[in-house]
Amino acid sequence: AQSVAQPEDQVNVAEGNPLTVKCTYSVSGNPYLFWYVQYPNRGLQFLLKYITGDNLVKGSYGFEAEFNKSQTSFHLKKPSALVSDSALYFCAVRDKRINKFYFGSGTKLNVKP
Amino acid sequence: DTAVSQTPKYLVTQMGNDKSIKCEQNLGHDTMYWYKQDSKKFLKIMFSYNNKELIINETVPNRFSPKSPDKAHLNLHINSLELGDSAVYFCASSRDRVHHEQYFGPGTRLTVT
Numbered sequence: 001a002q003s004v005a006q007p008e009d010q011v012n013v014a015e016g017n018p019l020t021v022k023c024t025y026s027v028s029g030n031p032y033l034f035w036y037v038q039y040p041n042r043g044l045q046f047l048l049k050y051i052t053g054d055n056l057v058k059g060s061y062g063f064e065a066e067f068n069k070s071q072t073s074f075h076l077k078k079p080s081a082l083v084s085d086s087a088l089y090f091c092a093v094r095d096k097r098i099n100k101f102y103f104g105s106g107t108k109l110n111v112k113p
Numbered sequence: 114d115t116a117v118s119q120t121p122k123y124l125v126t127q128m129g130n131d132k133s134i135k136c137e138q139n140l141g142h143d144t145m146y147w148y149k150q151d152s153k154k155f156l157k158i159m160f161s162y163n164n165k166e167l168i169i170n171e172t173v174p175n176r177f178s179p180k181s182p183d184k185a186h187l188n189l190h191i192n193s194l195e196l197g198d199s200a201v202y203f204c205a206s207s208r209d210r211v212h213h214e215q216y217f218g219p220g221t222r223l224t225v226t
């Protein structure tokens with residue numbers, strides 16, 4: 001079973017509109033959750049993480065994510081998309097019980113002017 | 114200053130050859146990782162070292178051997194290269210192995226012909 005799933009291969013949104021990139025996880029307990037962004041021909045860059053505390057986490061470049069334990073989700077959001085946000089976004093989870101780290105399959109975000 | 118650096122950036126070689134990829138981090142982190150990203154952008158962890166000790170060793174052919182001479186360096190040696198080894202290999206580091214975010218290198222694009 002997948003430990004982390006990104007159900008959308010691609011998300012298209014118009015500049016200025018809100019964006020959501022979905023992520024669900026299936027590890028037990030309280031996982032550590034992360035979002036990363038990858039621009040073409042570059043390494044991944046950390047955006048934000050949830051470890052504990054407030055369910056709404058704010059990160060770099062105006063992104064935020066909400067941890068929802070009942071829905072086992074950690075969707076990435078931004079109120080107003082920019083063309084420069086176009087990139088590949090990865091959700092990641094650390095399963096503390098077995099010290100395993102998993103990345104989702106990635107979601108390509110296209111922001112059109 | 115580059116936080117996580119990898120050399121070479123590109124590597125083109127023939128089947129059967131042996132090659133190495135080097136990684137260095139100047140962040141003072143304790144933990145380093147190697148990932149493989151395939152042509153579909155799927156990212157999979159291969160190895161992780163914490164203070165020069167191997168802590169994650171995923172199902173990877175034993176042709177792949179990591180070496181950590183000190184905690185700032187984690188090199189990847191690949192023997193008897195195969196066509197299927199063609200991918201982008203990313204090195205990453207994190208402050209510790211538990212919950213801190215990872216910092217990625219720029220990647221090494223390996224092409225096996």
